[in-house]
Amino acid sequence: MIPLHWYIGLASALFCIGVCGFLTRRNVIMMLLSAELMLNAVNLNLVAMSHYLESLRGHAFTFFVITVAAAEAAIGLGIAIALYQHRRSVHTDSFTDLKG
Amino acid sequence: MTDRLLVLNPAAFNWGMITPVLPELILLAVGVVLVALDLFAPRQRQLLPWMTVLGVSAVLLMNLGMSVPPEAGIMLLNDGYTAFFCTLCLGSVILTALMREMYSEQMQAHHGEFYSLMVFSAVGMMVMIASVDLMTIFLGLELMALPLYVLIGMHKKEFRTSEAAAKYFLMGVFASALLLFGMSLLFGLSGSTNLAEIGTYIKSHSLASNPALVTALALLVAGLCFKVAVVPFHMWTPDVYEGAPTVLTAFMSAGPKAAGFAVFGRIMLTVFPELEPNWGPVLVMLAVLTMAVGNIVALVQNSLKRMLAYSAIAHAGYALLGIAAGTASGMAAAMSYLFIYLFMNMGAFAILIIFSRGQEEHESIHCCQGMAAKHPVLALCMLIFMFSLTGIPPTGGFTGKFYLFQSALAAGYTVPVIMAVLLSAVSAFFYLRIIRLMYMGAPEGQVTINSPTVGILVVLGVAVAGTILLGVAPGALFDWAQRAMLP
Numbered sequence: 218m219i220p221l222h223w224y225i226g227l228a229s230a231l232f233c234i235g236v237c238g239f240l241t242r243r244n245v246i247m248m249l250l251s252a253e254l255m256l257n258a259v260n261l262n263l264v265a266m267s268h269y270l271e272s273l274r275g276h277a278f279t280f281f282v283i284t285v286a287a288a289e290a291a292i293g294l295g296i297a298i299a300l301y302q303h304r305r306s307v308h309t310d311s312f313t314d315l316k317g
Numbered sequence: 318m319t320d321r322l323l324v325l326n327p328a329a330f331n332w333g334m335i336t337p338v339l340p341e342l343i344l345l346a347v348g349v350v351l352v353a354l355d356l357f358a359p360r361q362r363q364l365l366p367w368m369t370v371l372g373v374s375a376v377l378l379m380n381l382g383m384s385v386p387p388e389a390g391i392m393l394l395n396d397g398y399t400a401f402f403c404t405l406c407l408g409s410v411i412l413t414a415l416m417r418e419m420y421s422e423q424m425q426a427h428h429g430e431f432y433s434l435m436v437f438s439a440v441g442m443m444v445m446i447a448s449v450d451l452m453t454i455f456l457g458l459e460l461m462a463l464p465l466y467v468l469i470g471m472h473k474k475e476f477r478t479s480e481a482a483a484k485y486f487l488m489g490v491f492a493s494a495l496l497l498f499g500m501s502l503l504f505g506l507s508g509s510t511n512l513a514e515i516g517t518y519i520k521s522h523s524l525a526s527n528p529a530l531v532t533a534l535a536l537l538v539a540g541l542c543f544k545v546a547v548v549p550f551h552m553w554t555p556d557v558y559e560g561a562p563t564v565l566t567a568f569m570s571a572g573p574k575a576a577g578f579a580v581f582g583r584i585m586l587t588v589f590p591e592l593e594p595n596w597g598p599v600l601v602m603l604a605v606l607t608m609a610v611g612n613i614v615a616l617v618q619n620s621l622k623r624m625l626a627y628s629a630i631a632h633a634g635y636a637l638l639g640i641a642a643g644t645a646s647g648m649a650a651a652m653s654y655l656f657i658y659l660f661m662n663m664g665a666f667a668i669l670i671i672f673s674r675g676q677e678e679h680e681s682i683h684c685c686q687g688m689a690a691k692h693p694v695l696a697l698c699m700l701i702f703m704f705s706l707t708g709i710p711p712t713g714g715f716t717g718k719f720y721l722f723q724s725a726l727a728a729g730y731t732v733p734v735i736m737a738v739l740l741s742a743v744s745a746f747f748y749l750r751i752i753r754l755m756y757m758g759a760p761e762g763q764v765t766i767n768s769p770t771v772g773i774l775v776v777l778g779v780a781v782a783g784t785i786l787l788g789v790a791p792g793a794l795f796d797w798a799q800r801a802m803l804p
Contacts, residue, residue, distance in 0.1 A: 225505070232498055239491055248487050255494035259501050266505035274510050275501075278452050282497065285459045289490055292466050296486050299470055299479040312484065314477045315556035 224265035231258035245300065245307040249293045256286045337393055340380045340403075341443050347372035348436035355429030362429055366772060369414040369432045373439065377407040380443075392450040392511075397801035402446040402579040405656055409572035410439045412663045412779065413564055415772035420564045420670050423767060428471055434464040435568070442576040449587070451500045451510040454580055455493070458544070461573055462489050469561045481560025488543060488553040496540030502533035503588070512587045525591045534589055534596060541584070545577040547637055548607040551630050555614075558626030563673065563680075566622065567666030570629040575655045582640050582648050593643045600641035601725075601733045607634030608737055612744045621669055622680045624747060625662075628706060631744060632658055638737060639721050642728035649798035650720040656794060657713035657787050661705040664780030667773050668699045671766055685751060687760030696755045698777050703748040705784045708741050713787035720795060 231254055238251030260279045267275025297307050304311050335342065350372075351365060380403045383395055414432060421427050438461050445457025466489065470482030504510055506529055507518040524530050539550065546554040558566045589596060611631025618624040636658075639651025672688065672695075673679040689696035705712035718741065722734045769777075787794055 228501075232494075235494070239487075245483055245487065249490070252487070252490040252494055255491075256497065259494065259497040262498070262501040263504065266501065270505070270508045272508055274452075275504060278455075278501075278504070278510065281452060281456055285456070285493075288459070288463055289493075292463055293486055293490070296466065296470055296479065296482045299473055300483055302473075303476060303479055312480050314480050315484075315560050 221265060221269045224261060228258045228262040228265070231255075231261065243309045245293075245297050245309065248309075249290065249297070253286060253290065256282055337391070337395055340376045340383065341393075341440055341447075343379070344373070344376045344436060344440050344443065347376070348433045348440065351433035351436060352430070355433065359429070362427060363418075365429055365432045366414045366418055369436060370411050373407050373410050373414070373436065377404060377411075380404070380407070392453045393444065393447040394449045395447060397803065398579070398583070399447040401652055401656075401798060401801040402575060403443055405575045405652075405659060406442040406446065406572045407439060409568055409575070409659055409663070410435055412659075412776050413568040413572075415776045416564050416567065416663075416667055416670060417772070419767075419770045419773040420562065422770065423670070423674055424472065424562070426472055426474070431468065431471065434468050438462075438464040438468070438573070442572060445576055446579045448580075449512045449583070451504065451512070454584075455497060455500065457576075458496075458580070459493065461576060462493075465565075465569065465573065468565055469557065472562055477560035478562065481557045484553050484560075485557040488557075492540045492543030492550075494540075495536050495543070499533045499536030499540060502529055502536070506530055506533070512584065516588045516590065519588070519591055525595075530592075531595065534592060537584060538596060538600070541577065541581045542603065545574055545581060545637070546630055546633050547603050548610045548630070548634070549603075551607065551610065554630055555623055555626045558629065559620065559623045563622060563666060563670050566626070567663055567670075570626075570666075571659045571662055574629070574633060575659070578636055578640065578651065578655060582651070585640060585643070586645075586648060590643075597641055597643045597728075600637060601730050604634045604637040604641055605733050605736050605740075607631065607637060608740045609634075612740045615744070615747050618747070619682060620680050621673070621682045621684060621751070624682065625665060625669065628744070628748075629662070631740070632662075632706075635718065635721055635737065638725050638730075638733065642725045642730065644724065644728055645802040646799070647721075647724040647728060649795065649802045650717075650724040652798040652801065653791070653794050654717040654721050656798075657705070657717040657784070657791075660780045660783030660787070661702045661712070661714055663776060664698060664784065665702040665706065667776045667780065668695060668702065671695060671769055671773065674766060682751060682754060683758075686754045686758035689756045690760060692766070695777075698781055699755060700752055701781055701784055703752050705788070707745045707748045709745075711785070711788045713784045713791065716788055716791040720791075 235251045235255035235258060239248050242248050242251060260282055263275040263279045300307050351368060355365060381400055413435065417431060441457050441460030445454055445461060448454045448457055466482055466486045469485055470479050472478045503515055506524065507515040509515055509518065543550040585596065608631050611627050611634060615624050615627035618627060636651045636654050639647045639654065672684045685699065701712060705714035708714045708718045722737060725734050
């Protein structure tokens with residue numbers, strides 16, 4: 218059986234990749250994808266821990282996280298479309314209306 | 318087999334089980350009715366704000382009158398703490414619904430779905446306030462935030478809103494992911510998602526110096542600081558508050574922020590009391606930094622809306638000082654302060670909505686120049702709110718700050734309290750500048766403001782009454798907050 222540490226190591230690595238991607242990318246879609254990667258790292262963590270603790274709570278939690286992530290993606294893409302209609306770009310460098 | 322069928326049999330279903338979540342379910346039903354009314358009876362649209370006010374008030378009264386004995390393993394707890402914060406958040410929904418009509422008249426944009434989305438957001442706030450389980454905290458948080466993302470970006474004609482929505486959305490998702498990773502670590506360490514069980518587990522296994530637990534604490538604090546806009550996680554706040562429709566800015570800086578503080582306090586005081594030496598000083602430092610950034614950057618703002626946004630950041634710092642004290646009386650002081658802030662903040666935003674006439678170019682601080690001569694009553698209201706935000710007696714802002722600083726001093730944070738008082742003095746500069754402009758500035762040409770609607774006048778009346786009453790006789794509020802903190 219694969220030890221729990223490996224799962225947690227993989228989840229932490231995924232989470233860090235997500236954080237780095239979120240902080241370095243300048244495209245709204247890519248930032249959204251990085252955030253989804255972070256959420257999936259959480260899911261991996263929860264499922265692995267739930268299996269080793271022999272508790273169902275982590276599994277239930279994962280289902281909620283997946284559902285909420287889907288709702289978030291729907292709203293996020295909607296906002297991205299609204300942005301694109303206004304300024305023909307979804308780059309955060311084009312966010313220049315609000316400053317100071 | 319028979320066991321499974323029993324679940325499907327309505328007679329065998331234990332209906333008493335849903336009593337604890339009845340207010341949330343009723344509020345959900347109100348939201349659905351509002352959607353249907355907006356869709357099928359567009360002519361009756363002027364009824365929507367009043368129906369919202371009626372429905373939310375009914376749920377508020379129901380929530381106050383409810384007392385459900387706590388059982389083991391429940392996810393939503395209806396204690397005094399829940400009742401206090403629910404009153405605060407539902408109060409902010411009612412006041413916002415009353416202000417909305419004035420704003421949409423000025424903007425020439427009537428979006429009926431505004432009310433239903435706000436009610437759904439209120440359901441999320443109620444869930445997160447009452448929850449004592451990591452799962453329901455996360456679900457409530459998201460249910461609160463998702464309608465807000467849509468609400469901010471709703472006025473698509475205006476250029477700023479979609480940018481504000483995108484910024485708020487990205488920051489919100491990032492903060493939730495941080496929070497969730499912390500939660501998953503907590504679950505892995507303790508094998509439970511119940512806050513009280515995790516707290517006892519940490520205590521009984523003396524995990525206080527476990528690196529994974531400290532990581533979880535750091536991630537949770539970072540995620541929650543994002544949600545309540547504490548420096549250095551505040552970057553999104555000024556832009557989002559400026560870009561969002563003004564009514565929504567008023568709502569966001571009162572309701573959702575208070576709900577965030579409710580979760581913050583609940584997690585810190587039930588899960589991590591053992592680690593208080595770790596997080597107490599850090600949070601106090603963040604609180605002082607937040608006040609410094611909020612108050613000092615507000616000095617140079619020329620937009621009244623943006624100035625109020627920075628003032629909202631500064632006030633989050635004051636409330637955080639109460640939580641950082643780590644004591645029940647500190648939390649009670651923070652709760653009372655958030656309650657007082659609801660009145661003075663809503664009042665100031667109501668005046669901004671009346672004066673700015675719904676246009677971006679009128680949101681500068683010069684929109685209130687010389688208003689005292691033409692609209693003495695409105696100017697007097699603004700004077701009271703500005704005095705209260707500064708913390709000048711006999712207004713609520715003074716008593717609230719007094720109790721906050723007192724509880725922080727009792728917890729041994731002398732230097733931070735001195736800095737907080739000094740930064741309050743700095744804030745007097747920009748709040749009193751508005752008053753100077755109103756009373757001593759010459760009116761700018763021929764300015765005519767739209768006559769205020771009934772709703773916004775009610776909000777102004779409530780806000781003035783609340784600010785003054787809580788300044789003169791704050792005893793009842795502080796007693797209520799103290800009682801809410803008792804186990």
